[in-house]
Amino acid sequence: MRRRSAACPASPAATRGFTLVELMVVVVIIGIMLSFVTLPFGGRSVDDRIEFEAKRLDRTLRFALEEAEIKGVLIGFRYLPDHYEFLAPGKDGKWEPYDLGPFRSHPFAAPLTLQLRVEDRVVPPAQETEKNDEKAEPKPQILLLPSGEVSAFRMVVGAGGSPTRYTVEADAMGKFRFQNGEEKRK
Structure with missing residues (x-):
């Protein structure tokens, strides 16, 4: 019997790499698997989005009240047709956006809807103030006071259909x- 030496190369068929077609098939399979993994996050059902946004709104309002109490600052809340925002009095005493951390303006995109009642009266969405109009200032619809008190309100988060x-x-x-x-x- 003849023994093979360790330095003897393997057959050409055993040393060849992957073909372009094989690589493309692997890339397509990985792409399909990734699309299934990301589908639940990007394609959330409307009911899940309603719940998520309602919980976010609840937590942010609670946190804003804590912020008002801890920092001793008056914080206002208002919602517009496509977003909601928090406000605080500026150095000149006029209301201005309170854009700190979680209190930045937050989009509230269709099909989601928000219905606000303050002291049992329906409050329509606020209108955007003109940036170049110095007399116009945003007005809050809900006040969160440093004393821990709040304008009594009720918000219903839903979606058409x-x-x-x-x-x-x-x-x-x-x-x-x-x-x-x-x-x-x-």
Whole structure:
């Protein structure tokens, strides 16, 4: 028997690399797998988006009240047709955006809807103030006071065509309540 030496090269078929077609098939398979992984995050159902945005709004409002108490600053909240924002009095006493961390303006995109009631009155979305108009200033629809008090409000987050609703509300003493569904008032 003849022994093969360790230095003997393998056959040409065993040393060849992958063909371009094989590499492309692997890339396509990886792409398909990645699309399935990212699908649940990008293609959230409307009901999931309603719940997520309602919880975010609830947490941010609670945090804003804590911020007002800790820093001793008056904070306002207002919602517009496509976003909501927090406000605080500036050095000149006029309301201006309170753009710190989680209190930056937040988009509230369609199909999501927000219905606000303050002291049991419906409050329509605010209108954008003109940037070049010095007399115009944004006006808050809800006040969060340094004393821990809040303008009593009730917000219902939903979407057109979806029965899912979440309610975020607070009483004048700053006690918040979050619930699934829209409670019927007597």
